[in-house]
Amino acid sequence: MHLPESFHTACASWLASDGVFTVLDPNFADGAVFCAFLNTKPKGRLRYLSVTDHPKLALPALPNQWLAPGLHYFDLPQFNAELHLWVGPAKAGLQEFQGPVNAFVHADAERPPARRLNLPQTPTNPIRSAAVIGAGIAGSSVALALCKQGVQVHLFDSASEPATGASGNWVGAFHPHITRGDSPLSRLSRLGFDHTVQALGELTGQGLLEKGKDWDTPGHLQTVPLDEAARMRETLLQLNFPEELVRWVAPNELLPSTLGGLFFPQGGWVKPARWVQANLQACGSLLNTHYNSPVSDLEMLRQQHDAVVVCCAEQSIVLAPIEGARVGSVKGQISKLRAVAVPKVVLSGESYAIAPPDENWMVLGATYERPVLDLTPTPQADNDNIARFKAAFPDWSVGELLDHRCAVRSVWHDRLPAIGPVPGMPGVYMSTGFASRGLLWATLGGWMVANHCMGQLLSIRLLEKIKPRGVRA
Numbered sequence: 001m002h003l004p005e006s007f008h009t010a011c012a013s014w015l016a017s018d019g020v021f022t023v024l025d026p027n028f029a030d031g032a033v034f035c036a037f038l039n040t041k042p043k044g045r046l047r048y049l050s051v052t053d054h055p056k057l058a059l060p061a062l063p064n065q066w067l068a069p070g071l072h073y074f075d076l077p078q079f080n081a082e083l084h085l086w087v088g089p090a091k092a093g094l095q096e097f098q099g100p101v102n103a104f105v106h107a108d109a110e111r112p113p114a115r116r117l118n119l120p121q122t123p124t125n126p127i128r129s130a131a132v133i134g135a136g137i138a139g140s141s142v143a144l145a146l147c148k149q150g151v152q153v154h155l156f157d158s159a160s161e162p163a164t165g166a167s168g169n170w171v172g173a174f175h176p177h178i179t180r181g182d183s184p185l186s187r188l189s190r191l192g193f194d195h196t197v198q199a200l201g202e203l204t205g206q207g208l209l210e211k212g213k214d215w216d217t218p219g220h221l222q223t224v225p226l227d228e229a230a231r232m233r234e235t236l237l238q239l240n241f242p243e244e245l246v247r248w249v250a251p252n253e254l255l256p257s258t259l260g261g262l263f264f265p266q267g268g269w270v271k272p273a274r275w276v277q278a279n280l281q282a283c284g285s286l287l288n289t290h291y292n293s294p295v296s297d298l299e300m301l302r303q304q305h306d307a308v309v310v311c312c313a314e315q316s317i318v319l320a321p322i323e324g325a326r327v328g329s330v331k332g333q334i335s336k337l338r339a340v341a342v343p344k345v346v347l348s349g350e351s352y353a354i355a356p357p358d359e360n361w362m363v364l365g366a367t368y369e370r371p372v373l374d375l376t377p378t379p380q381a382d383n384d385n386i387a388r389f390k391a392a393f394p395d396w397s398v399g400e401l402l403d404h405r406c407a408v409r410s411v412w413h414d415r416l417p418a419i420g421p422v423p424g425m426p427g428v429y430m431s432t433g434f435a436s437r438g439l440l441w442a443t444l445g446g447w448m449v450a451n452h453c454m455g456q457l458l459s460i461r462l463l464e465k466i467k468p469r470g471v472r473a
Contacts, residue, residue: 019044020456025105026094028052028085031059033105038079046081047458049101051093055242066242068176070187071096071462073194077202084460099459127151127306127453133295133319134311135159136167137272137438138431140279141199141446142309147283149454154305155280155287157312158294162280163273165313166407166438169334171354171363173346174439175220175267178246180235184465185416190245191462192440193266199443200270208278213358215275220267221249223259223349223392232262255343256395269346269354270439295319302427307453309429310422311445313410316432320422324470326413327433331372333381333406334365338399350388361402364389366436377404411435418468419445420452429453430468 021044025033028050037046038061055067062074067087074083086093130146132139135157143153157164174196177189197217203209224232233248249263280287295301298319301308310316314329339355339362347353355362364385382404389398412418412433419441422428429452431445451458 017044020047021045021103022047022049022101022458023103023105024094024097024101025050026090027105028054031057031062034083035059035061038076038081042080044080045456046079048081048083049097050083050105051086051088051090053088053090055087066244068190068239068241068245070182071191071460073191073198075195075198075202084458096461097459098461099457126455129154129305130307130309130453131156131301131305132309132311133157133301134313134316135162135276135280135289135291136165136311136313137163137276137279137442138167138313138434138445139309139311140167140276141442142311142431142449143287143446144279144283145446145450146309146453147286149450151286151450151453153283153287154290156290156293156295156301158292160291162289162291163276166332166409167272167276169272169363169366169405169407170336170361171269171271171356172439173220173267173269173348173352173354174437175222175264175346176245177437178232178235178239178241178262180231180238182239184462187462188416188444188466189437189440192437192444195443195447196440197266197268200275203275203278203282206282208281209274213356214278215268215270216356217266217268218345220264220346220348221254221257221261222264223257223261223347225349226259229260236262254345255347255393257393259349259392261349263345267346269356271356272439298425298428307427307429309431309449309453311431313432313434314408316410316418316430320425320428320430320468322418322423322468322470325418325468326471328370328411328413329372330409330411330435331369331375331406332366332409332436333369333377333385333404334363335382335385335401336361336363336403337386337401338362340397340399343396347389347393349392351385353389353393362398364398368436372408375406375408377406381406409435409438413471416466417441417445418466419448419463420467422468 069088072085086096129152131154132143133156135155143155146153176193177186179186200215204211246262246264250260298308310320317327342355353364367381410433418433419431422430429449431449434441
């Protein structure tokens with residue numbers, strides 16, 4: 001399919017501009033209209049919003065996979081395009097997409113396939129310089145997203161190098177979250193998972209990461225306590241997700257274990273510090289780093305830069321206070337042990353176990369300790385990590401303790417992240433409150449903040465839930 005010449009004429013300004021052109025297609029069908037838009041090869045960015053009730057995609061430009069219900073994101077840098085695809089009933093999907101669009105796709109075969117509505121979205125006050133506070137996975141993801149938009153980024157951190165907090169953990173896990181009723185947290189986790197896997201793949205394609213060494217998606221087994229197993233199996237039946245996303249495994253079916261659980265075939269692990277390094281390398285010459293540079297007040301940075309983004313975990317709410325916000329801090333200790341038997345998949349339940357195949361160690365953890373008194377590792381926390389692992393995998397051998405480390409996680413009152421503009425502070429944004437799911441939220445956070453900063457707003461109802469916020473009355 002090709003778009004009619006009249007449409008090309010009407011949209012000549014988009015084809016020649018750097019703006020974002022947003023298309024709403026209420027019926028993705030076989031993706032022919034979407035492909036026609038990709039083939040226009042515009043100078044500006046294409047943002048395609050669409051709805052489908054077919055969970056299996058079969059287009060060369062997209063992954064050949066089954067999709068769970070809800071919102072999915074596909075970044076297509078080779079076409080300078082992004083696809084936001086809602087899987088499920090059309091009415092619910094169209095309600096998810098809010099705000100103006102530039103073109104609407106007609107389902108009526110007797111009408112032109114697309115109609116221009118208004119001019120491409122261009123920022124009214126494009127930013128040229130931004131300060132990002134925090135050089136962990138949150139801050140480096142924001143920095144990369146802004147640098148991709150041509151913004152000069154100044155990255156500040158109080159430490160002497162990047163990734164010294166939780167992002168300095170040797171390895172971490174990421175997988176979608178499952179809840180009865182498919183809560184906003186679960187739906188957001190699937191969207192965050194899309195962003196994470198595609199970001200890691202892009203950095204790998206650039207030669208900045210190596211799959212199998214720095215990250216991988218071998219699958220993830222999340223064990224479920226015996227008294228919760230029946231309810232969780234009912235939840236899976238209710239959700240009716242494709243087995244390519246999640247399926248139930250019985251005890252000893254996948255690995256020696258007394259417990260059954262959820263298996264996520266696409267679940268993965270990543271070495272966070274390597275990911276941070278790759279993000280910063282990908283920023284290129286637009287990035288200026290300022291280590292050993294603690295920030296205690298935003299006012300000077302607000303005067304020097306067009307935007308300031310706070311990405312420093314529990315300190316974020318100190319630098320950018322929000323009325324009614326209730327944010328806690330949790331200490332997490334992980335334990336590195338010599339690997340005796342190496343699980344081929346990521347394991348979790350009461351705690352996680354990850355053994356990258358090219359290493360001679362495995363990591364167990366993390367504890368969840370309150371209040372945070374200090375970050376000194378303790379033998380008791382190591383024993384707790386081992387005990388929780390052995391409770392689920394009693395026949396699994398572990399070696400001697402090699403090392404341990406602690407970090408602080410920032411937890412918002414509703415356990416959702418806080419991403420976007422800070423209320424009452426024009427030009428200030430945050431990407432924080434990741435709790436134990438930073439590897440799921442970081443890239444999504446960078447994408448959202450960059451779009452806010454550049455005025456390329458996309459109003460999606462699901463994302464409204466993670467704006468920086470106080471406790472709702």
